[in-house]
Amino acid sequence: xxxxxxxxxxxxxxxxxxxxxxxxxxxxxxxxxxxxxxxxxxxxxxxxxxxxxxxxxxxxxxxxxxxxxxxxxxxxxxxxxxxxxxxxxxxxxxxxxxxxxxxxxxxxxxxxxxxxxxxxxxxxxxxxxxxxxxxxxxxxxxxxxxxxxxxxxxxxxxxxxxxxxxxxxxxxxxxxxxxxxxxxxxxxxxxxxxxxxxxxxxxxxxxxxxxxxxxxxxxxxxxxxxxxxxxxxxxxxxxxxxxxxxxxxxxxxxxxxxxxxxxxxxxxxxxxxxxxxxxxxxxxxxxxxxxxxxxxxxxxxxxxxxxxxxxxxxxxxxxxxxxxxxxxxxxxxxxxxxxxxxxxxxxxxxxxxxxxxxxxxxxxxxxxxxxxxxxxxxxxxxxxxxxxxxxxxxxxxxxxxxxxxxxxxxxxxxxxxxxxxxxxxxxxxxxxxxxxxxxxxxxxxxxxxxxxxxxxxxxxxxxxxxxxxxxxxxxxxxxxxxxxxxxxxxxxxxx
Numbered sequence: 001x002x003x004x005x006x007x008x009x010x011x012x013x014x015x016x017x018x019x020x021x022x023x024x025x026x027x028x029x030x031x032x033x034x035x036x037x038x039x040x041x042x043x044x045x046x047x048x049x050x051x052x053x054x055x056x057x058x059x060x061x062x063x064x065x066x067x068x069x070x071x072x073x074x075x076x077x078x079x080x081x082x083x084x085x086x087x088x089x090x091x092x093x094x095x096x097x098x099x100x101x102x103x104x105x106x107x108x109x110x111x112x113x114x115x116x117x118x119x120x121x122x123x124x125x126x127x128x129x130x131x132x133x134x135x136x137x138x139x140x141x142x143x144x145x146x147x148x149x150x151x152x153x154x155x156x157x158x159x160x161x162x163x164x165x166x167x168x169x170x171x172x173x174x175x176x177x178x179x180x181x182x183x184x185x186x187x188x189x190x191x192x193x194x195x196x197x198x199x200x201x202x203x204x205x206x207x208x209x210x211x212x213x214x215x216x217x218x219x220x221x222x223x224x225x226x227x228x229x230x231x232x233x234x235x236x237x238x239x240x241x242x243x244x245x246x247x248x249x250x251x252x253x254x255x256x257x258x259x260x261x262x263x264x265x266x267x268x269x270x271x272x273x274x275x276x277x278x279x280x281x282x283x284x285x286x287x288x289x290x291x292x293x294x295x296x297x298x299x300x301x302x303x304x305x306x307x308x309x310x311x312x313x314x315x316x317x318x319x320x321x322x323x324x325x326x327x328x329x330x331x332x333x334x335x336x337x338x339x340x341x342x343x344x345x346x347x348x349x350x351x352x353x354x355x356x357x358x359x360x361x362x363x364x365x366x367x368x369x370x371x372x373x374x375x376x377x378x379x380x381x382x383x384x385x386x387x388x389x390x391x392x393x394x395x396x397x398x399x400x401x402x403x404x405x406x407x408x409x410x411x412x413x414x415x416x417x418x419x420x421x422x423x424x425x426x427x428x429x430x431x432x433x434x435x436x437x438x439x440x441x442x443x444x445x446x447x448x449x450x451x452x453x454x455x456x457x458x459x460x461x462x463x464x465x466x467x468x469x470x471x472x473x474x475x476x477x478x479x480x481x482x483x484x485x486x487x488x489x490x491x492x493x494x495x
Contacts, residue, residue, distance in 0.1 A: 021068070022063075029058045088119045105311070105317075140314055140315075148186050148323070148324050151183070151226070152224070156178065159176055168288065174292055174295050181272075182275050188306070193299075200347075201232075220256050228268075300340055
């Protein structure tokens with residue numbers, strides 16, 4: 001006579017089972033198949049109908065028959081219709097930055113925000129919130145007490161790291177950086193764009209915005225503009241100079257204030273940072289562009305909609321225009337109508353855009369016109385220095401370098417260094433008379449009268465990453481006796 005086990009399912013099977021109910025039912029069915037329904041009923045201490053039910057379900061559907069059946073009613077009169085669910089999903093995909101409540105409000109959807117959130121969650125359209133390990137101070141009450149258009153935050157945003165925008169930026173030559181000014185009382189924002197991150201463009205953005213406030217009737221003497229310690233905001237400047245970012249704000253005619261974020265205060269610029277996150281989700285992740293003009297048309301429409309019509313949840317579901325009407329009815333809503341602009345269009349016609357990554361600040365237009373632009377850049381000046389040095393007296397270190405690639409490499413390296421040192425230097429004027437002479441132009445002879453054999457030709461316009469029209473060509477040559485020569489070959493001048 002066989003001895004039956006004392007427990008229906010072993011301890012090891014219980015602790016290893018992901019679904020204990022399924023494991024127990026599977027053991028019941030397995031035992032019933034081997035010994036019958038009545039022995040299984042006695043062994044598992046259950047009713048005969050229970051053992052028969054699970055055995056029949058297993059025989060009909062396999063392991064799926066051992067799972068719990070749905071307890072949902074066959075018919076639910078108040079369930080959201082499928083066509084409404086489809087509308088919620090479609091609108092969410094068109095505007096990925098809108099939450100459930102904003103979708104219901106903006107598109108007049110015939111359902112509650114709870115039902116809309118459930119539909120979004122069932123379709124995997126809810127973004128997981130990042131966990132905040134440190135609770136930040138809630139400054140909404142403090143910002144709400146500010147007088148409209150007196151307190152602002154300014155920051156920049158890199159656009160070349162946005163997945164949906166980057167391919168269009170590369171193909172259509174769209175702006176790479178966004179300059180944002182956020183008004184703290186109403187929540188309005190004002191945008192400008194450029195292809196470089198520089199102090200020049202930050203200064204132009206602040207000057208244009210303050211001029212607009214003054215023309216709209218706001219008192220710029222009460223304005224305080226807060227920024228971080230970035231170099232584009234004079235964060236690394238000890239002595240502020242005229243025409244720089246800080247002096248442009250503080251000096252006449254605006255007499256506004258400029259403050260830096262306090263140290264060790266991570267949420268000091270939180271308002272403008274949250275504006276960047278909103279713009280990215282609602283605009284850059286949702287829009288496609290056909291051209292650069294189409295981009296500026298759409299961002300202008302978005303900014304006007306944001307400032308005049310979009311309701312802000314953190315400000316009691318009121319738009320910036322609604323808040324301005326309540327707090328400062330004397331100010332015209334036209335103050336919101338400063339459109340986004342390409343900052344390159346604000347540069348003087350006689351100046352070119354600043355180099356990428358630079359922090360150059362142009363002087364006043366009067367000073368720029370009084371001082372004529374210097375012909376040639378750092379490369380041209382460096383080449384003129386080499387014209388003089390290598391023709392009159394080849395350096396000792398150069399004569400000792402073996403002829404071949406090493407000498408050519410050192411010569412190019414020296415030319416790069418000299419070109420950067422002499423860029424915009426006053427010494428460049430001493431070599432203006434040497435420009436037309438050229439190096440080695442009369443026969444190309446060395447110190448011993450022997451001929452030269454050309455070794456390499458390099459376009460000087462390629463070393464700074466951009467091929468400039470009319471850039472000089474550096475021809476490196478060497479003879480058998482170890483004397484080198486640099487020859488500057490300039491293309492014909494246009495016009």
